[in-house]
Amino acid sequence: MNGPDPTGTKVFETEVLIIGGGVTGTGVMRDLALRGVNCLLIDQKDLNAGASGGNHGLLHSGGRYASTDEQTAAECKTEGDILKKTAPDCIDECGGIFAAVEGDDIDFAARFADHCAAAGIACRSLSPLEARELEPSLSDKVFAAFAVEDAAIDPFHITLGNVSHATLLTDSTYLPHTEAIDFEVVNGAITSVLCRDSRTGESVRIRTKQVVNAAGAWAMNVAKLAGCGDVALLYAKGTLIISNARISNGVINRLRVPGDGDILVPGGTVSLLGTTSDNIDKLDDIRPTVDEVDRILHEGIGMVPGLENTRFIRAFSGVRPLLQAVGADVDGRKASRGFRLFDHEDQGLSNFVTLVGGKLTTYRLMAEKTGDLVARRLGNGEPCKTATTALPSGDAVRWTEPGFAPRYWYKRSDQSDAILCECEMVPQSAVDEIIADEYGASKHMSLRAIALRSRIGKGSCQGSFCAARVTSHLYDRDIYVCDEGREHMKDFVSERFKGVRPVLWGRQMPQMELAEALHCGLMGLDLLGEGGDENDDGNADLP
Amino acid sequence: MKRQTRHHKVQLAVIGSGLAGMAASMFALDRGLVTAQVGNTGAIAYTSGYFDLLGAADGHALHDPWHGLDALRRDEPDHPLSRIDNDDIATAFSLFTTTVSAMGIGYTQSSARNRMALLPGGLVKPTLSVPNTMLGGIKARTHGARALIIDFTGLQGFSAKEFCANIGSSWPGLSSATVAFPDMQSGRQLFAEEMARALEVPQTQKLLAERIRDHLGEAEYVGLPALLGIHAPDHVHAAMENLIGVPLFEIPTLPPAVPGIRLREMFEQTLPKKGLTLVPQQKVQRVEFSDQGVTLSLQDNFGDVMIEAGAAILATGRFLSGGLVTDRDTVHETLLGIPVCQPSSRGDWHRQDYFDPHGHPINRAGIEVDVEFRPLNDKGTPVDEHLFAAGTVLAHQDWTRQRCGAGIAIASSYKAVEAASVLLNNARSKLT
Numbered sequence: 010m011n012g013p014d015p016t017g018t019k020v021f022e023t024e025v026l027i028i029g030g031g032v033t034g035t036g037v038m039r040d041l042a043l044r045g046v047n048c049l050l051i052d053q054k055d056l057n058a059g060a061s062g063g064n065h066g067l068l069h070s071g072g073r074y075a076s077t078d079e080q081t082a083a084e085c086k087t088e089g090d091i092l093k094k095t096a097p098d099c100i101d102e103c104g105g106i107f108a109a110v111e112g113d114d115i116d117f118a119a120r121f122a123d124h125c126a127a128a129g130i131a132c133r134s135l136s137p138l139e140a141r142e143l144e145p146s147l148s149d150k151v152f153a154a155f156a157v158e159d160a161a162i163d164p165f166h167i168t169l170g171n172v173s174h175a176t177l178l179t180d181s182t183y184l185p186h187t188e189a190i191d192f193e194v195v196n197g198a199i200t201s202v203l204c205r206d207s208r209t210g211e212s213v214r215i216r217t218k219q220v221v222n223a224a225g226a227w228a229m230n231v232a233k234l235a236g237c238g239d240v241a242l243l244y245a246k247g248t249l250i251i252s253n254a255r256i257s258n259g260v261i262n263r264l265r266v267p268g269d270g271d272i273l274v275p276g277g278t279v280s281l282l283g284t285t286s287d288n289i290d291k292l293d294d295i296r297p298t299v300d301e302v303d304r305i306l307h308e309g310i311g312m313v314p315g316l317e318n319t320r321f322i323r324a325f326s327g328v329r330p331l332l333q334a335v336g337a338d339v340d341g342r343k344a345s346r347g348f349r350l351f352d353h354e355d356q357g358l359s360n361f362v363t364l365v366g367g368k369l370t371t372y373r374l375m376a377e378k379t380g381d382l383v384a385r386r387l388g389n390g391e392p393c394k395t396a397t398t399a400l401p402s403g404d405a406v407r408w409t410e411p412g413f414a415p416r417y418w419y420k421r422s423d424q425s426d427a428i429l430c431e432c433e434m435v436p437q438s439a440v441d442e443i444i445a446d447e448y449g450a451s452k453h454m455s456l457r458a459i460a461l462r463s464r465i466g467k468g469s470c471q472g473s474f475c476a477a478r479v480t481s482h483l484y485d486r487d488i489y490v491c492d493e494g495r496e497h498m499k500d501f502v503s504e505r506f507k508g509v510r511p512v513l514w515g516r517q518m519p520q521m522e523l524a525e526a527l528h529c530g531l532m533g534l535d536l537l538g539e540g541g542d543e544n545d546d547g548n549a550d551l552p
Numbered sequence: 553m554k555r556q557t558r559h560h561k562v563q564l565a566v567i568g569s570g571l572a573g574m575a576a577s578m579f580a581l582d583r584g585l586v587t588a589q590v591g592n593t594g595a596i597a598y599t600s601g602y603f604d605l606l607g608a609a610d611g612h613a614l615h616d617p618w619h620g621l622d623a624l625r626r627d628e629p630d631h632p633l634s635r636i637d638n639d640d641i642a643t644a645f646s647l648f649t650t651t652v653s654a655m656g657i658g659y660t661q662s663s664a665r666n667r668m669a670l671l672p673g674g675l676v677k678p679t680l681s682v683p684n685t686m687l688g689g690i691k692a693r694t695h696g697a698r699a700l701i702i703d704f705t706g707l708q709g710f711s712a713k714e715f716c717a718n719i720g721s722s723w724p725g726l727s728s729a730t731v732a733f734p735d736m737q738s739g740r741q742l743f744a745e746e747m748a749r750a751l752e753v754p755q756t757q758k759l760l761a762e763r764i765r766d767h768l769g770e771a772e773y774v775g776l777p778a779l780l781g782i783h784a785p786d787h788v789h790a791a792m793e794n795l796i797g798v799p800l801f802e803i804p805t806l807p808p809a810v811p812g813i814r815l816r817e818m819f820e821q822t823l824p825k826k827g828l829t830l831v832p833q834q835k836v837q838r839v840e841f842s843d844q845g846v847t848l849s850l851q852d853n854f855g856d857v858m859i860e861a862g863a864a865i866l867a868t869g870r871f872l873s874g875g876l877v878t879d880r881d882t883v884h885e886t887l888l889g890i891p892v893c894q895p896s897s898r899g900d901w902h903r904q905d906y907f908d909p910h911g912h913p914i915n916r917a918g919i920e921v922d923v924e925f926r927p928l929n930d931k932g933t934p935v936d937e938h939l940f941a942a943g944t945v946l947a948h949q950d951w952t953r954q955r956c957g958a959g960i961a962i963a964s965s966y967k968a969v970e971a972a973s974v975l976l977n978n979a980r981s982k983l984t
Contacts, residue, residue, distance in 0.1 A: 299899040303880075425739035427708055477673070477709055477806055484714035492718045495673065499907065506906035513902060513914075514880045518871035523598065525915075525952050526872075528906075531600055531804065533675035535907045535953060539613040 018203075018212040021182070023049035025383055026202055026217040028189055028231055030054075031061030032164055032369055034223035035171035036376030036395075037383075038183075042175035043398060044384050044391035049181065049215060051204060053188040055461055056168045059225040061369065062461075063327020065249060065274040065281050066164055067260060068092060068100060069370040070157040072107055072132065073267070075124035076117065081347055082128035085370045089160065092373065096400040099166040103275055105159025105260030107132075108140055110311055111150040113265040118153040121264060125157070132157050144257050146313045159260035161275050164369055165409035169462060170400045177401075185458070187213060192220075192235045198360045199235065219383050222363040226292055226328040232363050237356040240363050243333040244292065248301040248326045249283030250512055252319045253469045256280040263312050269301075270308030277413070282309050282316065289328070297324035302511040321512040322469050323505075332366040348375045352382060360386060408439045408463035429482055430475035432468020437482055439463055444488060454488055456480065456501035469517075472505045473524040477532060499534045557856040560829050562588040563976050564969070565848055565859050567836050567887065568867035568875070569593050572943025572961035574819040576865045578651055579644070579969040581826045585976065588829035588859050590836050590850060593816055595872045600677075600804035601686065601778060601811025602669050603659065603962070605645060606633065607678035607955025611909025614678055614955075617666050618642075630948035633956060635923065636963045644966030645959070649681050655822045657814055658684035658786045668693075670803050672710050672777070674718025678955060683811060685780055685789045688801030692773040698725035700771035701803075702764055705732045706742040709806035710777040729767035734759035748779040748810045751788055761795030771798060778802040778810045782817060831857055835874070839864070839888055841936040844979075862979055863972040866890075866919075866927065866941040867965065875945040876918070883917050885945070890919045891930045893947040911953040918947030924971040925964060937975065940968040 014020045025041055027034045030052030038048045052058060071085035093100055109118040125132035133156040140154035141147050147154075175181040184204075191203040199220050204213040224231045232240040255275050263271035269285045285301045302324050309316045332349055348367030362382055367375045377393045384391060408414060415434035426436040443462045444454055456479060459465055465479060466472035480494045489497070502524070513521055529535040562585075566576045569591040580587040606617040606624065614620040618638055625634040633641065645662040653659050659681050660667075666678035670689045682690065692699050703712040712728035720726060732738060733747055734756055750756045764774055780802055781788030793800045804811060824830050831852060838849040845862040868875030868887060876892065877884050883892045894917035895901055901914035919927045919941055926934040927941045942964040944951050951957035 296904070299897075306880075423739075424741065425706070427706070427741050429708070474709070474806060480673070481709055481711035481714050484711045484717060487713075489714070490717060492674075492721070494714060495675070495718060503906045507904075510902050510904070510906075514878045514898060518876075518878050519874075522870055522872045522952075523595075525912075526595075526598060527806070529952050530677075530955070530957075531671060531806070532673050533671050533677050535611065535909070536608060536613055536677070537675070539608075539611070 014214060018214050020214045020216065021049055022216045023047055023182070024217065024387060025049070025219045025221060026051070026215050027221045027223055029222070029224035029227070030056040030168070030172075030183065030185070031059055031223065031225050032057070032168055032171075032372040033061070033225065033364060033367065033375055034221070035168045035175070036372045037221050037223055037379045038175040038181055039171040040376040040380035040393060040395050041383060042178040042181050043394040044380065044389055045179060046384065046387065046389060047179045047181055048175060049217070050172065050183045051187040051189065051215070052185055053207060053227070055185045055458060056172065057165055057461070059227070060327040060329055061164050061168060061225070063247070063249075063325050064164065064369055065272055065283060066162050066276050067272065067274045067369070068160040068162040069368065070105060070159045071128055071130040072105070072121075072125060072155070072157040072159065073262060075128050075130055076121065078347070079124075079128045081368070081371075082130060084374060085368070086128065086130050088371045088374050089158065091396050092162065092370075093160065095395070095398065096167060096170070098402040099163045099170065099400070101161040101275065101277070103159070103161055103259040105157045105262060106135070106140055106144055106147070107155045107157060107262045107264040108147055108151045108312065109153040109264035110148045111152060112311070113263070115152075117266060118264050121155060125155075130157065144259065144261055146257050146315050147261065148312055148314050153264060155264070159262070161260065162369065163276070163409055165461065167400070169409065170402065174401055184213070189231060189234060194236070194358070197357050199358065219360045219386055220362070221379060221383060222361065223379075226330040228330060228363055228365045232351070232353075235358065235361055237351070237353050237358065237361070237363070239353065239356055240351055240365060241333040242365060243331040244289045245329040245331055246287045246289045246295060246326055247284040247329055248297040248305065248324055249281050250302055250305055250321045250324045251276070252280045252282070253322045254279065254320075256313065256315065256319065261313060263308075268308050270305040271312070273309065273313060286329070292328060295326050295328055296507045297326045297511050299511045320469070320516050322471070322517065323467070323508040324511045325508045330365055350378055350382065408435065408443065414439060414464060429478045430465045430468065432470050432475070433464035435463050435465050435475070440465075440479060440482060441486070444486070454483070455497045457497070457504060460501065466501065466505055469520060471509050471520055471524050472502050473520070473527050476502050477527065495534065495537060498532070499537060502528055502534070557858055558854070560588050560857070560859045562586045562829060562859065563862045564588075564972055565590065565846060565861035565864040566867060567591055567848070567864060568869060568873070568943065569832060570596050570867065570869050570873055570943060570961070571599070571815075571958060572867035572869070572965050574815075574823070575648055575962045576867055576942055576965035576969055577823055577828050578648065579966050580972075581823065581828060582647065582651070583969065583973050585969075585973060586827070588831065588861065589823070590831045590834055590848060590859065591868065592833060592835055592874060595869060596816050597809070597812040598807040598872070599812040599815065600671070600809070601683050601815075602677070602679040602804070603645075603649065603681040603958035604678075604955040605641070605662070605666075605680040605959035607666055608953060615666055616664070617680055618664065628948065632946045632949050632960050632964050636967055640966065641959070641963045644963045645680065647966070648962045652815075652818075656784060656818050660684065660687060670719070670775075672715065672803055672805055674715040676719070680959070683785065683802070685778070685785050685802045686804070688773060688799045689775050689803060692775070692799070692801065693719070693723045696723060696725055697772045698727075698770055699773040699775055700767055700769065701726055701728045702767070702774060702776040703728070703730050704742060704747070704777070705730055705738070706736070706740060707733070707744065707747065707777065708741065710803070715803065727769065727771065731760070731763045731767070734763065744777060744779045744805050744810050745782070745808065745813055748782050751779060752781045752783065754791070757788065757791050757795060761792055764796055768796070768798065774798055774800050775803055776800070777805045782810065782814050785814060836887060841938060845938045846936070862976045863938045863940065865965070865968050865972060866939060866945065867943040868945050870918070870944050883914070885919055888935065890927045890935055892917055893920050911950040915950040915952065916948055918945055918949070920947050925968040926971070940972050942968040
């Protein structure tokens with residue numbers, strides 16, 4: 010199926026090319042694979058590099074949208090129930106609370122229960138005392154509270170599971186670091202897409218019958234590349250922060266018109282607080298800032314006062330791709346959370362589809378609608394099966410869940426299985442499993458690629474020790490054979506620093522000082538290429 | 553049991569037990585000062601074992617540190633090393649390495665140029681003085697000698713393959729082998745410190761040497777992670793060389809690493825024998841100044857301790873050692889609340905790029921001192937005439953990026969002790 014063409018360009022053939030390795034793209038991949046379709050998924054970076062990896066991991070009950078967007082709220086409810094049944098390993102059914110504190114809009118709080126009822130969302134009124142019994146970290150200034158069926162979901166586990174399942178079902182393939190650069194169109198149909206491997210610069214041609222554009226925030230750019238000018242997106246950058254320990258039992262939402270630090274979501278052994286919303290024009294160099302972190306904390310402390318003294322280990326940002334209707338409001342937070350499917354037929358293309366907008370919670374539904382259209386175009390009569398088929402939890406996809414690795418390690422109690430990442434207790438067997446089952450990830454596995462598929466580097470040491478240990482391990486396993494390991498390590502810790510930088514204060518400062526002493530003083534990463542290549546290094550004074 | 557306050561009356565009190573504190577006590581004892589030292593162990597266990605003077609400037613390696621210091625005086629006049637002339641720095645460094653060698657860990661002496669010392673990942677760094685146990689690696693690489701690099705089953709963070717793959721372009725004659733350390737339960741994770749302690753036993757040395765010899769082949773040198781004993785590394789080194797039959801060298805490992813543990817244990821055991829009153833692992837809780845000097849108060853497991861001294865040296869280090877601390881907006885000096893020279897807001901603490909060659913502004917935050925190394929208050933005058941400061945708590949330096957941590961610790965301690973000594977002598981002559 011694959012092989013170089015006469016010009017030396019690598020050629021792949023597939024029924025459906027999917028552009029974008031987030032929850033939506035991988036969701037479409039699995040949806041189609043369940044209908045027996047072979048897919049090829051590409052991402053210009055790696056899985057969940059965009060908004061799918063830059064969010065709370067909140068499986069919305071729908072409460073958040075009950076007051077503003079009844080349809081989205083109802084979809085959240087239906088889809089949340091489906092995912093809880095079909096992907097229980099990825100979900101923590103921790104429940105959630107909406108709480109209003111002194112100073113918040115009393116009327117907004119008073120209408121909440123009615124709005125939930127209208128959208129069919131279960132919601133139980135709590136007294137302030139009951140609310141604080143459920144969530145002791147809540148402010149004592151709570152005046153209204155409701156319990157809802159919010160849950161926490163691991164978007165990395167979902168994405169990895171989707172790819173893994175699709176690979177298993179129809180031999181579908183995933184190519185990371187592969188960017189679409191040109192579409193070949195013959196008689197109103199795309200026949201092939203020319204891509205570039207962003208690490209090697211090599212060209213890759215993908216021959217395909219159908220193309221799905223699920224590039225998230227980049228979907229407008231991809232559509233334009235295919236000659237379609239009908240996709241208009243608004244970019245809203247959102248930033249969140251991660252604590253080093255779990256703060257609440259369940260999700261805590263501020264019961265008011267959404268603001269910067271309104272949602273606190275547990276993620277296994279940690280908690281995530283956010284989210285800011287700032288409109289941006291450009292998609293490159295998205296990173297969290299000190300100002301955003303301070304805004305999140307300022308708002309969050311009003312709801313959960315203990316956040317004032319919480320230790321935060323990282324911040325991260327995602328870009329929400331929001332549909333821009335003509336003449337619409339340009340406030341990202343008020344823009345529609347609904348999704349839309351473009352069939353592009355009025356743009357003169359018969360086999361290209363773009364799906365944009367939507368939410369993590371409704372990704373399956375988006376994939377179903379897309380799968381329906383693409384299957385019909387392929388003449389495939391199979392129905393969607395994702396609402397009833399369980400997502401298998403394979404060996405290599407379980408390492409992203411906070412707290413899984415230590416449970417695994419203690420249960421296995423094999424002393425020779427050395428811990429490579431002490432903060433998150435990731436053993437070398439986990440790294441070996443990820444390397445062995447890399448479903449199309451790079452041959453020379455980067456530290457970043459391993460970290461994406463595990464908890465490595467996500468603990469409080471900020472990758473000080475684990476970056477070095479995993480690198481050593483990869484040399485021992487002959488994955489690295491030259492000096493490429495140094496560059497991978499430098500790249501990995503530089504990337505981690507983007508998220509660490511805005512939460513550096515207090516107890517994180519000693520960690521940072523140690524990290525820098527290790528990375529620079531002991532590993533010499535800041536002086537790479539400055540090494541001992543001079544020819545006068547101290548011969549004269551050697552005894 | 554009644555808790556009794558123990559009083560120590562000394563001439564000089566050193567606060568802090570990192571490299572700067574240890575150097576200060578050493579220099580003070582050398583000058584015949586009656587000295588007490590208090591403080592948590594600093595970041596000394598995190599050292600590679602190399603003593604850097606000045607190894608980098610603006611993201612470039614420096615081969616001639618003395619010339620580099622001349623340039624530093626021009627470019628960074630406020631840098632602690634810029635305030636000390638090269639002769640004093642050389643004197644302090646030599647006195648320090650000579651004394652450390654005499655106390656039981658052989659170090660090379662200060663020289664004209666930096667040596668390119670080996671790092672665990674197979675890179676090299678410019679440094680001034682290295683333990684004798686690590687010198688062979690520099691020699692072997694300079695001569696392009698065939699060397700066998702050993703790592704150990706169960707010892708993490710040092711891979712011989714990794715070392716060889718990365719240093720291979722400048723040192724082609726390398727081979728690697730993995731050896732099981734003798735008499736340690738197989739399969740479990742091993743730690744360099746326990747292996748080093750085990751290697752002080754001749755029988756273990758013999759067993760390990762045999763296992764290494766199995767892989768020797770044509771190798772002219774053997775390199776292995778730093779674990780050749782804790783207390784007498786030069787003896788263990790010599791014994792192992794003798795048993796293996798070729799020169800042997802150590803390579804630093806990830807912390808907590810043996811070279812730092814060696815230094816800490818040596819200081820803690822040897823300095824009290826020279827007369828130092830050492831109150832280890834305790835934090836000073838209160839400092840009071842009087843016309844006669846300084847009084848430090850603290851508690852240890854046996855009760856209250858009070859140290860009255862004619863002068864004190866603050867060598868409490870930075871964030872890792874607890875000398876500096878931050879809240880969300882501001883950096884503070886922890887013991888006395890001495891003003892900290894720092895960037896104006898948290899947004900300016902760090903640059904966007906982790907490896908920006910200019911380093912992060914927060915790393916240059918610290919306390920300011922006058923020419924006598926006395927900390928200054930917000931009016932720019934000494935906090936107290938009896939108080940001096942040394943080491944990385946000082947502002948205007950980036951010890952990590954500039955590879956100058958030991959240099960600052962040693963040279964500023966030397967100057968602080970010198971100034972304290974003048975003060976103490978003046979006070980004594982006034983009395984007599």
